[in-house]
Amino acid sequence: MVTKADRSEVFSFELNMIIIFLSIFIGTVLLFILIGFLIAKKITRPISNLKLGVEKIAQGDFDYKVISDSQDEIGDLAQAFNAMALAVKQSESEVDVKVKNQTKEIKESKDELRLKLAEIEKLNGFMMGREAKMIELKKKISELEKK
Helix, strand or coil, rough: CCCCCCCCHHHHHHHHHHHHHHHHHHHHHHHHHHHHHHHHHHHHHHHHHHHHHHHHHCCCCCCCCCCCCCHHHHHHHHHHHHHHHHHHHHHHHHHHHHHHHHHHHHHHHHCCCCHHHHHHHHHHHHHHHHHHHHHHHHHHHHHHHHC
16 A cells, blocks of 8 residues: 655655754764763863962962862872972971071070170280280380489
8 A cells, every 4th residue: 555645744754853863963962062071170170179289389378288089190199299288398397497496506606706705805905905004114114224
């Protein structure tokens, strides 16, 4: 049995199939774009957090911690970065203590040198006075010998 179909019905069916195919195609493309965006965001967010951590540490904020829940190389890098920041903070604290100690020692040495210099100047004044008296006595002796 041969059925006759109206041309408009055939074209309508073909048009519907094309619309369905294009809808599926566009939906698939949009789905892949969304998946790509989500994957890119999952990759770039930890890297952005790490970059922010680098900037904070560069500004001297050694208490900043990079938060990363990644269980991959980026997560390992974030943990290593946090460990490095802690080590730098400890090192900076040690340097500060050493600088304070050395500054104290320098001040104490400076004070000691001032005291010694004052003693030397006092002794020098005493010696100069004795020298003047010796010269005066020599003149008197010389005058007495001439008489």
